[in-house]
Amino acid sequence: MNDMNDKHASVAARIAELGHLPMAELWTLWDRYFERRPEFPNRTFVESRLAYKLQEEAFGGLPPQTRQRLEAIGAKHSKIKLRARARKFDFAPGTVLLREWGEREHRVTVDADGHFEYEGRRFKSLTAVARHITGQHWSGPLFFGLKGGV
Numbered sequence: 001m002n003d004m005n006d007k008h009a010s011v012a013a014r015i016a017e018l019g020h021l022p023m024a025e026l027w028t029l030w031d032r033y034f035e036r037r038p039e040f041p042n043r044t045f046v047e048s049r050l051a052y053k054l055q056e057e058a059f060g061g062l063p064p065q066t067r068q069r070l071e072a073i074g075a076k077h078s079k080i081k082l083r084a085r086a087r088k089f090d091f092a093p094g095t096v097l098l099r100e101w102g103e104r105e106h107r108v109t110v111d112a113d114g115h116f117e118y119e120g121r122r123f124k125s126l127t128a129v130a131r132h133i134t135g136q137h138w139s140g141p142l143f144f145g146l147k148g149g150v
Helices: 002-018 023-033 043-059 064-077 079-087 126-134
Strands: 096-101 104-110 116-118 121-123
Touching: 002 043, 023 043, 096 126, 104 126, 116 126, 121 126
Parallel strands: none
Antiparallel strands: 096 104, 104 116, 116 121
């Protein structure tokens, strides 16, 4: 039992350390566990995926049947899934999109409902955000540099 407690403590310490590592070190760890980097990364997403992989490595992963069941439940209840499919983009909640425009940086965050938050306002689409920022009609995916737009 003591070995298991030591293992839990070691994994917990490694996970706690993630929040203090520079992004360059997080990417080194990422490359160890994943074949490719996420298309729209943010630190919270990277840390959470690495934390899962550290736990999976130490204690084992979910059985395939359990994983499939959880994915099916998530797909059934996700509001984001429907938006992502319609728009060809799959943004995890918390994803931050950045764009420099008018000599300043603009940050847009994807919320849990698949909407876009900018300067305390909620928008249904990236195009609406781009229009708000520029005062002109822009394709949101084009404005934020995403490939394969709407």
